[in-house]
Amino acid sequence: MQKPDxxxxxxxxxPFASLDEHTQKVARxxxxxxxxxxxxxxxxxxxxxxxxxxxxxxxxFGGSWTFIGIFAATLVAWIVLNSFILVKFDKIFDxxxxxxxxxxxxxxxxxxxxxxxxxxNRQAEKDRTHAEHDxxxxxxxxxxxxxxxxxxxxLREGQWGELLAIQKEQLGLLGDLIAxxxxxx
Numbered sequence: 001m002q003k004p005d006x007x008x009x010x011x012x013x014x015p016f017a018s019l020d021e022h023t024q025k026v027a028r029x030x031x032x033x034x035x036x037x038x039x040x041x042x043x044x045x046x047x048x049x050x051x052x053x054x055x056x057x058x059x060x061f062g063g064s065w066t067f068i069g070i071f072a073a074t075l076v077a078w079i080v081l082n083s084f085i086l087v088k089f090d091k092i093f094d095x096x097x098x099x100x101x102x103x104x105x106x107x108x109x110x111x112x113x114x115x116x117x118x119x120x121n122r123q124a125e126k127d128r129t130h131a132e133h134d135x136x137x138x139x140x141x142x143x144x145x146x147x148x149x150x151x152x153x154x155l156r157e158g159q160w161g162e163l164l165a166i167q168k169e170q171l172g173l174l175g176d177l178i179a180x181x182x183x184x185x
Contacts, residue, residue, distance in 0.1 A: 059119035
């Protein structure tokens with residue numbers, strides 16, 4: 001079993017202590033022979049708070065066709081209701097520039113925008129976690145491939161040594177046979 005320091009010096013050309021956190025983690029995993037892959041989505045989602053889950057739900061609903069449909073239907077209903085009351089009773093509760101409607105829309109935007117930003121920030125953090133994990137997995141795979149190449153090279157060198165020894169033995173035997181044949185003639 002190799003030590004993380006040996007792996008760091010051999011494959012990164014640096015002492016273990018000078019490596020970044022992720023590279024140190026990979027070197028330790030290789031030295032210990034452990035796997036590094038894990039489900040980062042489950043880990044990340046396990047630490048979410050109620051507010052973060054609510055922000056994700058609002059962002060998910062706010063970015064859907066269902067929301068757009070309900071929003072459009074509400075606007076049309078507001079305008080139709082105002083027009084109906086105007087025609088029927090000659091009164092309206094929100095006159096034409098629809099100031100009350102604009103107030104509600106502004107309040108909706110004022111509340112919805114920060115919630116969606118919170119969700120996007122959380123998603124960006126989740127993406128960074130995935131990218132860091134992908135880096136670790138890729139680095140470990142690259143180092144494992146390098147280790148396999150070394151093992152194959154050692155095996156090949158050993159086989160070449162054996163083949164050379166066998167060839168020397170064969171040449172010696174061939175030389176003996178030629179010498180016996182020359183003496184016999």
